[in-house]
Amino acid sequence: MSKENKETLKIYDQKADVYLKTSIKHNNLDPDKAKRKREKLEGFIKKNMELLPKDAKVFEIGSGDGLNAKYIKDLGYDVTASDMADVFINEIKSKGLKTIKFNALEDEFTEKYFAIFCWRVFVHFTKEDAQIVLQKTYETLENGGLFIFNAINREIKNVDEEWVDFSNEYHMGAKRYYKYFSENELNEIITKTGYKICDFYKEGGANNNKWLVYVLKK
Numbered sequence: 001m002s003k004e005n006k007e008t009l010k011i012y013d014q015k016a017d018v019y020l021k022t023s024i025k026h027n028n029l030d031p032d033k034a035k036r037k038r039e040k041l042e043g044f045i046k047k048n049m050e051l052l053p054k055d056a057k058v059f060e061i062g063s064g065d066g067l068n069a070k071y072i073k074d075l076g077y078d079v080t081a082s083d084m085a086d087v088f089i090n091e092i093k094s095k096g097l098k099t100i101k102f103n104a105l106e107d108e109f110t111e112k113y114f115a116i117f118c119w120r121v122f123v124h125f126t127k128e129d130a131q132i133v134l135q136k137t138y139e140t141l142e143n144g145g146l147f148i149f150n151a152i153n154r155e156i157k158n159v160d161e162e163w164v165d166f167s168n169e170y171h172m173g174a175k176r177y178y179k180y181f182s183e184n185e186l187n188e189i190i191t192k193t194g195y196k197i198c199d200f201y202k203e204g205g206a207n208n209n210k211w212l213v214y215v216l217k218k
């Protein structure tokens with residue numbers, strides 16, 4: 001586990017309550033936009049979950065407020081949500097979800113899953129961290145299982161990494177480690193695993209290229 005991720009997890013542990021409040025405040029600034037974003041994400045999740053067997057086991061890494069895991073559960077899947085920050089864990093549990101404290105870089109999966117969802121978490125992984133998580137999820141997925149994740153596209157910044165506290169929806173009052181991945185860099189580490197890329201696109205931001213979105217298949 002990188003020292004960058006370890007330090008960032010400490011910040012989440014101290015300030016996850018600020019994160020939750022900021023994201024609600026941000027959504028209230030433009031509720032229609034927030035609704036459109038939510039519907040788009042839910043459409044993407046649903047399309048991919050429909051590729052799985054009915055009642056399939058799904059795991060989410062770094063669930064944060066638990067909204068995505070709740071949506072997956074409501075679609076009828078057997079979802080386990082997870083995070084490291086206690087405030088997030090309590091928030092997720094309050095939504096009635098099966099929840100565990102799980103560090104994607106240090107803890108081992110004890111079950112097999114048909115899909116693992118990891119949304120806006122690679123932002124806090126070094127390249128080495130990302131390789132570890134890709135390998136580890138590959139090993140724990142059922143054959144044909146999906147690993148669904150996104151990462152911030154290096155094209156929007158032209159820097160590899162930085163410590164920052166954004167003033168927008170991600171504001172927390174403390175700097176966290178952010179990694180910006182190029183498509184080549186991610187493709188290079190994906191190639192080292194057995195995953196096949198079954199869907200890839202860019203989305204978000206002023207030029208619709210802020211996020212690199214991947215659906216990988218074992």
Ligand SMILES: C[S@@+](CC[C@H](N)C(=O)[O-])C[C@H]1O[C@@H](n2cnc3c(N)ncnc32)[C@H](O)[C@@H]1O
Nearest residue numbers: 012062063064084102103104105119120121124
């Ligand atoms: C930007 S938040 C995203 C939360 C949620 N996935 C979402 O999209 O709203 C990043 C999340 O990654 C989690 N995280 C970062 N490093 C992690 C690690 N090594 N293991 C598990 N969770 C991690 C943080 O605790 C935090 O919940």
